[in-house]
Amino acid sequence: MTNIASQDKQTPPALSRPVVNASAAATANRPDAKSKIVAKDVDFYYGDFHALKKINIVVPEHQVTALIGPSGCGKSTFLRTLNRMNDLIDGTRLTGSITLDGADIYDRSREVVGLRKQVGMVFQKPNPFPMTIFDNICYGPRIHGIRNRKLLDEVVERTLRGAALWDEVKDKLHKSAFALSGGQQQRLCIARVLAVEPDVILMDEPCSALDPNSTFRIEQLMEDLRGHYTIVIVTHNMQQAARVSQQTGFFLRGELREFDDTSTIFTNPSDEETEAYVSGRFG
Amino acid sequence: MVNNTTTVKPHRSNVTRRKIANRIMLTLCMLASVAAVTVLGLVLFFLISKGFSSINVKFFTQLPNHVDEKAGGMSQSIYGTLVLLGLASVIGLPLGILGGIYQLEAKGKFASAVRFFTDVLNGIPSIVIGIFVYAVWVAPIAKLHPGTGYSAFAGGFALGIMMIPTIMRTTEEILKLVPFSMREASLGLGATRWRTMWSVVLPSARGGVITGIMLALARIAGETAPLLFTILGNEFFVTHKVYGIKVPTLTAPIDALPLRIYNYATAVDPEQQRMAWAGAVVLITLILVLSIAARAATRGKVLEEK
Ligand SMILES: Nc1ncnc2c1ncn2[C@@H]1O[C@H](COP(=O)(O)OP(=O)(O)O)[C@@H](O)[C@H]1O
Numbered sequence: 243m244t245n246i247a248s249q250d251k252q253t254p255p256a257l258s259r260p261v262v263n264a265s266a267a268a269t270a271n272r273p274d275a276k277s278k279i280v281a282k283d284v285d286f287y288y289g290d291f292h293a294l295k296k297i298n299i300v301v302p303e304h305q306v307t308a309l310i311g312p313s314g315c316g317k318s319t320f321l322r323t324l325n326r327m328n329d330l331i332d333g334t335r336l337t338g339s340i341t342l343d344g345a346d347i348y349d350r351s352r353e354v355v356g357l358r359k360q361v362g363m364v365f366q367k368p369n370p371f372p373m374t375i376f377d378n379i380c381y382g383p384r385i386h387g388i389r390n391r392k393l394l395d396e397v398v399e400r401t402l403r404g405a406a407l408w409d410e411v412k413d414k415l416h417k418s419a420f421a422l423s424g425g426q427q428q429r430l431c432i433a434r435v436l437a438v439e440p441d442v443i444l445m446d447e448p449c450s451a452l453d454p455n456s457t458f459r460i461e462q463l464m465e466d467l468r469g470h471y472t473i474v475i476v477t478h479n480m481q482q483a484a485r486v487s488q489q490t491g492f493f494l495r496g497e498l499r500e501f502d503d504t505s506t507i508f509t510n511p512s513d514e515e516t517e518a519y520v521s522g523r524f525g
Numbered sequence: 526m527v528n529n530t531t532t533v534k535p536h537r538s539n540v541t542r543r544k545i546a547n548r549i550m551l552t553l554c555m556l557a558s559v560a561a562v563t564v565l566g567l568v569l570f571f572l573i574s575k576g577f578s579s580i581n582v583k584f585f586t587q588l589p590n591h592v593d594e595k596a597g598g599m600s601q602s603i604y605g606t607l608v609l610l611g612l613a614s615v616i617g618l619p620l621g622i623l624g625g626i627y628q629l630e631a632k633g634k635f636a637s638a639v640r641f642f643t644d645v646l647n648g649i650p651s652i653v654i655g656i657f658v659y660a661v662w663v664a665p666i667a668k669l670h671p672g673t674g675y676s677a678f679a680g681g682f683a684l685g686i687m688m689i690p691t692i693m694r695t696t697e698e699i700l701k702l703v704p705f706s707m708r709e710a711s712l713g714l715g716a717t718r719w720r721t722m723w724s725v726v727l728p729s730a731r732g733g734v735i736t737g738i739m740l741a742l743a744r745i746a747g748e749t750a751p752l753l754f755t756i757l758g759n760e761f762f763v764t765h766k767v768y769g770i771k772v773p774t775l776t777a778p779i780d781a782l783p784l785r786i787y788n789y790a791t792a793v794d795p796e797q798q799r800m801a802w803a804g805a806v807v808l809i810t811l812i813l814v815l816s817i818a819a820r821a822a823t824r825g826k827v828l829e830e831k
């Protein structure tokens with residue numbers, strides 16, 4: 243009997259273990275900025291799978307924080323713990339604490355609906371609702387009780403301007419959102435998030451489905467929004483992280499290997515694997 | 526021992542055999558569908574050849590006339606069927622749609638028990654549902670107030686029960702097709718699960734849900750068995766006025782096309798038998814219209830997404 247099948251199943255030899263575990267020191271050197279989100283010893287499980295390991299991070303207010311790392315390292319998982327989007331998946335479990343403005347977001351008394359109003363999310367694939375552009379934007383305000391037509395008109399104009407989309411769509415607000423291009427749809431999704439007036443905006447690879455021109459517009463937009471919102475962006479694209487963010491965190495196999503000022507991460511990282519990754523040697 | 530890397534050289538005759546088998550099976554499939562369509566064609570042909578001559582304006586506007594059958598019609602049966610479909614919808618739509626949503630959203634023991642029982646309900650013969658409604662509704666009322674009990678309401682109730690499992694199942698299946706990203710977007714804006722379902726998921730699946738409703742209506746429109754014990758039949762319109770508007774009296778017996786067809790088809794009078802054929806043509810047309818509307822609803826949805 244040959245034994246090929248069982249040999250195939252063997253796991254490859256473990257990659258070299260990290261020399262330093264950077265997670266303990268994962269606070270960027272920005273003493274001037276107020277900390278918006280603080281994650282402390284966060285472990286996260288999908289059933290038995292340990293997807294996040296002892297994550298410690300401090301996200302400063304009104305800045306862009308980028309999360310980078312190879313596919314499957316837990317970036318999206320971490321991002322989704324910040325607005326409790328993972329609650330939707332059965333069998334998930336989180337230990338440790340995550341605070342927003344000092345209050346634990348996993349506290350029993352915390353309303354997840356209110357949290358998600360405060361922490362908005364933009365997804366990888368633009369996902370407008372099958373409604374008009376106007377109704378897409380008004381969806382959030384309406385669920386939170388705003389009915390006044392004049393107020394809604396104002397919200398629509400303000401957020402579409404905020405998302406740099408107003409000039410392109412002002413004449414077709416009552417047309418289906420599906421008629422927009424991918425890049426426009428993604429900006430619409432950003433406007434839709436702005437309409438619920440969040441403090442924090444989470445973006446999970448918001449440009450990965452877009453062409454370079456749309457990507458450029460969204461990056462510009464992040465720069466404009468930064469003064470008023472705290473942005474956490476997951477990106478595959480290291481140049482993008484370097485362009486848009488002030489802090490960068492590098493995830494690897496469920497760990498936050500290094501978290502520091504973006505310039506430090508890209509020019510002088512302390513972790514070997516971070517350096518290997520940002521210099522394009524793996525991932 | 527394991528030899529899966531060696532490619533088996535196809536033997537020539539083997540290939541030919543497989544090709545022939547392929548041909549034969551495809552031909553059989555084609556013949557089977559031709560047979561099905563032929564049967565449908567024959568049914569329609571008989572119906573039309575026997576019933577079409579009795580369809581005229583009077584058929585739709587007159588009540589039965591037993592002195593001169595040719596001068597009579599089936600207006601009360603057509604009207605009764607429409608009233609019953611409406612009543613059945615009032616019961617079947619909310620329960621079916623809410624139930625379908627529940628099946629989609631809920632997990633656990635209770636949810637799978639519900640799923641099992643709706644499957645069972647779906648398999649219950651319609652005559653049993655008729656007897657059930659008779660036993661729990663018609664008979665007790667008749668006991669309390671002799672001479673009453675059979676009613677439009679009882680018939681609509683029986684048909685409504687039959688709609689529930691069908692609509693539940695189609696609603697669930699259609700809602701499953703709505704991309705998860707749509708829900709995430711809504712939940713991410715702080716919407717509750719119910720709000721997400723009501724304002725985003727359900728509207729996205731609107732066409733499919735309507736198709737399911739139309740098919741369920743088409744199915745119950747021709748049901749006779751549940752009506753035998755519940756509506757009694759009626760050769761008149763029974764209405765009363767509410768705020769000056771004429772409305773059907775739901776507590777009175779009512780007529781329905783399938784029941785009237787059943788009664789006339791088994792009658793000795795050849796004129797009544799012809800009326801039965803004509804009624805069948807009208808009933809089939811109604812079901813056809815519902816089926817076409819069902820397809821149109823889905824088609825409309827596809828266009829809208831583009
Ligand atoms: N719903 C899920 N159930 C089980 N495992 C999951 C689920 N989502 C993600 N994972 C696993 O968690 C790990 C991290 O995934 P993710 O956070 O999506 O990675 P990234 O966004 O960095 O590419 C991966 O190994 C992935 O397979």
Ligand SMILES: [Mg+2]
Binds near residue numbers: 317318319
């Ligand atoms: Mg991801």
